[in-house]
Amino acid sequence: MSGTSDFDLETSNYVEWLLANLTCVSPKVQIADLRSQDQGRGVIALEDIEEGEILFSIPRNVILNVETSQLASLRDGEAKSVLLGLPQWEALILCLAYELSLGTDSRWSPYLHVLPKTSNTPMFWSDEEIKALHPSYMVNRIGKAEAEKMYNRLFPAVAEQLGTESLKNLTIEQFHIVASIILSYSFDVEHPGREDEEGEEELDIEHFEEVQELQEEEEEEESQEAEHENEHEHEHEHEHEHEHEHEHDRDDVPMDDNDGQEPVLTVLEDDNYKSMVPFADTLNANTRLCNANLNYESLQLVMKATKKISKGEQVYNTYGDHPNSEILRRYGYIEKDGSKFDFGEVALSDILRHFSQKYPFFTIDGLHFAVDIISKSHYLAENLESEEGIISDTYECYYDGEVVPEFVLLLLILTVLSLSGQEDQRWFKRMIRQAKRSGSKASEFEKFINRVILKCHQLTDQDKVTEITVENFKEVVSARMHEYAEFIRGGALPYELNGYQHSRAHLAAEVLVSEHRSLESCHVKALSSLSAIQDVKMVKNVLKRKMEEDSQSSKRHKRVKA
Structure with missing residues (x-):
């Protein structure tokens, strides 16, 4: 039989199974062979579909999970x-994996x-193929080693607890395929x-005084400044919230072993x-063409349909607000014109390297110490x-x-720390040395950083940064952009890559173009959405x-001539 x-x-058997098991399937949609477009199977509209129309309904007992799988019924x-x-x-x-091992005996077989x-x-790429993804930080999230840890945790020990012989000999290759499907x-x-139960978090009482002290100090300064305003005019700026409209989706992934850093919820x-x-x-x-959405009912x-779908158009869902790099990592393809949610990344190490080079007195070691605080x-x-x-x-x-916003606030804090240290480098270096000796506990350096954090957070809350923060931002991003190959920075892929549009090298290049374009x-x-102050x-x-302490110290040490 031909391919x-x-x-x-397989499509025919699948459609027959769907019609027998789903609550309803609209006669206006059909599963189509889209392999010529390198999309496998897809769903197209046979007639015009209006916004809000139901395309299909799936009973919860037809969904495959721990509640419905035949694996859950083993061992009574x-x-x-x-x-x-x-x-x-x-x-x-x-x-x-268990349902796949059952073959035609699985109720989900078609x-x-x-x-x-x-x-x-x-x-599933070779090490050589993965090299084509550099300098994308996505390579750090592929997670082959973490996947193998999970495999060794489950097989054969947990499989034996479940009482199934068919899973005991599951190979690492089979495991990778199953995990990739999921x-x-x-x-x-x-x-x-189930209703969400959300309670308000309380501040740890042992740290209450620290936060209160910062806030009281700020209130005292504001009071002094208010008195000063009665004598001198000054510029008044209004505060308002600043919030980025896109948040990168950080769902758990099977390759994330967590390394015990955070508790992982069980199914229960x-x-x-x-x-x-x-x-x-x-x-x-498709992030740009999505026209349907899955709704959860009891x-x-x-x-x-989330919008009108014309006859002959494909019905698209969305997998989330993912950039091309994450679409490739999760699903093995890219959106040719770029994802609506594309982004490039700047690493913490990139930022610290920039500051240590621009402000040599603030060493990498000192910067890491500050970041820890x-x-x-x-x-x-x-x-x-x-x-x-x-x-x-x-x-x-x-x-x-x-x-x-976290990037902006960190840059502002490090900029203000660096410029403060530049004013008195001996004082700044001494603070760091003393803090290291004391383990940073209640050190002068820690108190100063907390003061800078307070002032910087208040400034970003007003949609403001400083002029040199903007300068540092441009320099950090520019340095990151120059890590990409020249042909990526030019935005035009070489002929040999364009000639093989579905090759892994081409997919990697498209991801890098998407990232660089975002950084640019x-x-x-x-x-530019923020105001910059001096x-x-x-x-x-x-x-x-x-400065007040220095002034008082100077007065104490000043000698009066007889």
């Missing part, structure tokens, strides 16, 4: 307890037959009827079931919306010219207490 016939037969139901005690990814990997048997994600096709499906503890959703995953995805999942700031923990603080391995620079956009806009004003503000 084409196999493909058509004891296997389900094992699965519920595992993290979401591990549980679904075991369930899907559906499983149309799932891919190979993958083009970087997990990464590409799974959905996080809310538990029906989570509000969602990671699930395989037949037909919903047949829709191809008894079923419903796919609805910033990462433990209780003021930021209390006042930022994000629970993760502002210290990250990398910072996103989006194609629309916006950057994540941010470099051109250069934080640095001397900010530095004078944060050094106010030091």
Whole structure:
């Protein structure tokens, strides 16, 4: 039987299975062979579809997860307890691998037959092919080593607990395929009827005084400044919130081993079931062309049109706000004209290298010490919306010219620290030395950094930075842009890559072009949405207490001639 016939037969069996198991399937949609467009199967409109129309409905018992898999019924139901005690990814990997091992005995057999048997994600690339992705930081998220750790954790030990012989001998290659399918096709499906329970977090009492002291100090200074205003006029600036509209999706992935840094929720503890959703995953995805969305109801999942879809058009879902690099990592393809949510990244190491070179007295060692203090700031923990603080391995620079606020705040803090140190380098170096000896606990350096954090956070809350912060931003981003190959910076791919548009080298090049284009956009806009104040004003503000102490010290040591 030819490959084409196999493909058509599998599609026919799948459609028959869908019609028998789904609550409803609109006669206006059809599964189509889109291999000529390198899209495998997809869904097209046979007639015009209006916004809000139901395309299909899927009963919850047809979804494949730990609740519905036949694996959960083994050992008189004891296997389900094992699965519920595992993290979401591990549980679904075991369930899907088991259903695949059943072959035609699985109730999902026609559906499983149309799932891919190979993958083009970087997990399956050779080391040489992965080199083509450099200097993208995406290469650090491929996670081959982490995947192998997960495999060794599950097989054969957990498989034996489940009481199934068919999973004990699952190979690492088979494991990678199953994990790749889940990464590409799974959905996080809310538990029906479960309500979110959110409580307000309280500030740790032992750190209350530290934050209170900073705020009282600020109130005292504001009071003094208010008195001063009665005698001298000064410029008044209004405060308003600044928030970036795009947040990079950071869903857990099967390749993220976590290394024990954060507790991983088990299936029982989570509000969602990671699930395989037949037909919903047949829709191809595009960040710019999305015209349908999956809605969660108590008894079923419903796919609805989010806009009018004309006859002959493809029905597109979206996999989230992913850039091309993440689309390639998760799904093994790229969007040719770039994702709507493309971004480039600047690493923390890039930032620290820049400051150590521009301000040599602020060494890499000293910068790392400062970053450690910033990462433990209780003021930021209390006042930022994000629970993760502002210290990250990398910072996103989006194609629309916006950057994540954490990047801006960190640059401002480091700029003000550096300029303050430049005013009195001996004092600055002494503070760092003393802080290292004391382990930073209640050191003068820590107190000064906390003061700078407070002032800088207040400034960014007013949509302001300093002029040299903007300068440093442009220099950091420019240095990052120059890490990309010249043909990437030019935006025109070589003929040999354009001639093989679906080769891995071409996919890698398109990802790099998307990243560089995003960095370039941010470099051109250069934080133009923010107002820039003179640095001397900010530095004078944060050094106010030091200058007062220096002045008093000078008076104490001044001798009066007889």
